[in-house]
Amino acid sequence: MGSADAAYVGSSTDSVLQLMQMEKKNHLPQGFVYLDEVIPTAQYEIRYYGDNNFVGRRIDGYKVPLAIFSRTAATALKAVSEDLANKGYILKIYDAYRPQTAVNHFVRWSQNTVDTKMKQQYYPRLDKRNLFKLGFIAKKSGHSRGSTIDLTIVNKETGAEVDMGSPFDFFGDISYYNTSLINKTQKANRAILKEAMVKQGFKPYSKEWWHFTLIKEPYPKQYFDFKVE
Numbered sequence: 001m002g003s004a005d006a007a008y009v010g011s012s013t014d015s016v017l018q019l020m021q022m023e024k025k026n027h028l029p030q031g032f033v034y035l036d037e038v039i040p041t042a043q044y045e046i047r048y049y050g051d052n053n054f055v056g057r058r059i060d061g062y063k064v065p066l067a068i069f070s071r072t073a074a075t076a077l078k079a080v081s082e083d084l085a086n087k088g089y090i091l092k093i094y095d096a097y098r099p100q101t102a103v104n105h106f107v108r109w110s111q112n113t114v115d116t117k118m119k120q121q122y123y124p125r126l127d128k129r130n131l132f133k134l135g136f137i138a139k140k141s142g143h144s145r146g147s148t149i150d151l152t153i154v155n156k157e158t159g160a161e162v163d164m165g166s167p168f169d170f171f172g173d174i175s176y177y178n179t180s181l182i183n184k185t186q187k188a189n190r191a192i193l194k195e196a197m198v199k200q201g202f203k204p205y206s207k208e209w210w211h212f213t214l215i216k217e218p219y220p221k222q223y224f225d226f227k228v229e
Contacts, residue, residue, distance in 0.1 A: 028068065029226055031218060032146060035067040035096055038074040039081045042091040043154055047169065048102060049228070054122035054169050055109050061099035063229035068097040073147035073214040076200045084153060084196050092161060094150040094168050094210065098143030100225040106137050123171040135207050136171045144224055147217035149202075150210045153193050162189045168210050177209045 028034070036044060044067055048059035069077065081091050109115065110128055123131065131137045142148040150169075153162045165182030166174040174181040177190060190209045197204065197212045205211040 029224065031071055032068055032097065033071050033074050035069050035074055035077070035093060038069075038078050039091065041085065042081060042093055044093050046228075047094050048098070054118050054171070055106070056115075056117040059102045060105040061101035061225075061227050063227050066228055067093045067095070067149075068146070068228055069149065070097075070146040070214070070218050072216070072218045073149070076202065076214055077149065079200045080196050080202070083199065084192075085156070087192070088156050089153040089162070089192070090156050092152050092154050094152070095143060096149045097146045097224070097228065098141055098148075099227060100140075100144050100223055101227070103139065103141045103144060107132075107139055110137065122169055126171055131171055134171070140223060142213050145217055145219050145222060146224060147214040147219070149212055150208075151193075151212070152210055153189075162192070164189055164193075164209055166209070175208055175210075177204060177206050 035042070044065065046062065046065040046067060047053045049062040049065040051057050053059065077091070084091065110131060113129065116128065119128070123136075126134070132139065143150075152164060152168065154160065155162060163186055165179070165186035166172070173179055177194065182190075193209070194204050201215050202212040203215050205213070
């Protein structure tokens with residue numbers, strides 16, 4: 001296990017941030033930033049760097065547990081963070097910019113019908129071959145344009161994730177924003193996140209409560225493939 005793995009698995013947010021400072025590359029493409037430099041108060045659990053994701057292993061293109069975002073979107077997200085902090089919440093980031101290489105990994109995984117390692121945890125009622133058709137994954141992801149993010153909120157006082165009714169990246173109706181399968185408290189929690197994001201110019205995705213895209217994204221037709229490092 002390398003230093004990045006050791007810091008990512010079961011470590012505090014502070015130690016992960018120290019890792020980020022040590023292992024970052026200094027030359028991101030113009031217009032991109034490391035989110036922890038813009039929003040140091042957020043928590044970062046980059047799921048595709050580790051194995052706690054629907055594939056069950058690290059995804060191609062993720063070299064370190066970092067969140068990279070377009071500078072324009074990062075500025076808007078900082079305003080979201082400040083707004084939510086006043087209400088007792090901090091952001092928790094699961095994924096931001098995603099290389100096309102990673103998306104290609106998802107495509108290959110979906111075609112391997114034998115690999116159902118994470119089915120019970122992430123897609124218990126679905127055939128993995130249908131995840132693209134159902135809109136849970138895309139062969140061209142908005143994440144690769146650099147202004148789409150997956151996130152939730154954490155109670156600042158308790159340090160616990162807010163109950164959203166379904167976990168991040170769970171493929172099923174319960175993850176739809178307007179599902180009838182969750183209770184009033186869970187609906188209210190989803191609304192807190194959505195309203196804060198929409199206020200700063202982000203557009204929600206109806207099938208994933210955690211997924212938002214900056215409406216005025218700076219690269220609306222450009223898909224990037226630089227590594228997360």
